[in-house]
Amino acid sequence: MLALFAVLGVVMGDRPVLLAVAVATAVAAVAGFAAWRPLIGWPLLAAMVAVAAGLLVLGHGGSANLVWMGFCVAAGWVALASALPVALTGGALLGAALLGEWAQQTEEPGWFAWVVGTAFTLVACAFARRLRATVVELQKAQHQLAERSRAEERSRIAGEVHDVIGHALTVSLLHISSARLALDEDPDEARHALEEAERLARASLEEVRATVGLMRTDATGEVVPMPDAHDISGLVESFRGAGADIGLTVVGDLSSLGPSRGLAAYRIVQEALTNATRHAPGEPVTVLVTVEGGTATVVVRNGGAADPAAPVGNGLLGMRDRAEGVGGRLKAGADPRGWLVEAVLPA
Template sequence: MVMTDRPARVIAPVMLALFAAVGALMGDRALPLGLTVTAAIAGLAALVAWRGLVSWPLAIALLATAAGLVVLGHGNSANLAWMGFCVIAGWVALTSALPVTVVTGGALGLGIAAEWLQQRDEPGWTAWVVGTAFTLVACVFAHRLRETVVQLEAAQHQLAERSRAEERSRIAGEVHDVIGHALTVSLLHISSARLALDEDPDEARQALEEAERLARTSLEEVRATVGLMRTDASGETAPMPGAADIPALVESFRRAGVEVDLDLDGGLTTLGPARGLAAYRIVQEALTNATKHAPGEPVTVAGGDSGGVVTIVVRNGGVPRPGAGAGMGIRGMQERASAVGGELVAGPHDEGWTVRARMPR
């Protein structure tokens, strides 16, 4: 974890300067100038890190290099100072970019090599060399681990974005089906009202009332669908339609003047919420397409459960008008069937158009 608060940015260079000073004072030759330079660089690094003019890892790297030179010039490795260098070097490697880590590790390695070549009696050299090597290896491992964590976080972010995109696509499909059905059936009612306005005002009024009722119902469905995108204080949303609502859906088309023959297995109405909604939307979209693309033609809706597999078939007579649609409705129905582990095929037959969906119960 990278330390970014101001006290940490000051403590790091100050502690390193302290290690360097103690190491120098423990040596057998004095070097006041070196200590003075070290103190000056430590103060400068602390000030720079405090003001944020450059990154604090760079300030620590510069300080480590200067402190190492002081100890080397003093002629004594001073184990306490080298311990500080190892710890700070490891910390820099864990919290900074690779170039800064290379500079710090290089300075530390040169210092150790120079002290070794002097061939003076120095207790604990082997332990410190092994410790330093272990520190550097651990830092490399930590770098790799941090990169893995960053990659995992990026993958998690991508998954979240994909999930949000899929949710938006699903809700867009819901809104498309609801609005498409509402507009199609409402248009049929309005057309009937226009034709009956002069000869049968009562029939025209009933058609307009039905169109108004359908518009209100569809508006509530749209609100419920959009409500899935957010959670209110109660966390409650209106129930979505299911397979049990298919008869009422068919009846709404019949009231609009569409000739629909319904043949549903009683067990179909007990489908679970996800598959029930998929079945309802598939029938809704198929009826809407039949009404738009083959107006005036009779439609048959059949559905049943056989061996744990639900089959829904919507068939209409007539040939769809060329260029009547872009195929988005069919793709949406296929996506709905696929989402619940099923499949859907749609295409022409000898006498018209057939939509056939299959899904596990």
């Protein structure tokens, strides 16, 4: 584009042909080099100053020469490819050159238009550059947000699968142990225990499939609903059926918890019972769920001494994340009567 305006300057100007052609060739060469590199910032400004000097030679003394359009192009190029200080410096130099021509040729009517056109191009391209940078920042932030959302979703799904599989394996092992002990003395009881283990494994497999299905965007068909607070009684019964000594007390209306907080309460009880039967088998466990005053409290207490050297596992971290994810809090640790898990959730 600058080369085109340089050619127009040669045609419309009154400079000697050899001088005009040489200057136009130099202008085209510098502009081509700046585009080929490509130059940005101060190096680009230096190149555009050299180009403007050549255009000034070609158009000196005549505001009707279209060579001055090259000033608008140069100003826009610098503004689009450089920071604001560089663009303002370039605009000042180009404006000074035009004002100098205007001062020498005050009777020429076109200088004001070229000054305004160059300034307008500079401002418009500076805003366009800022807008482009803002769009890039927004796209980057959107990409980071999408990545974080996917990571959080994977973490949530992993927590669901961990809880489901941990519960299924623990209760199934209890049933299998009961079946092994009763195999010789009471075959019917052994058969019943194995049937319960099979039933639980199938139910847990369906729940895992439903949970993993949440990650599929092309999944069709009905989705198995996730458990909520009303299913805590059935959860406790599954452990009781495997021989665990568990007492359950519910105070208040569980329906006020809603699906998300109800699921959190269910998973907390599930993981706490799984840990209790795994680390303190045979010890009695009590579960207390209280809903009152806009707050739901879930307390799971079991007997047996805890190993102080035992590391904090994913289950305990998962319970805390579930409680905090719905705006609640959780504490877990040893107490004088064994081990205590207490979660406080908004109802």
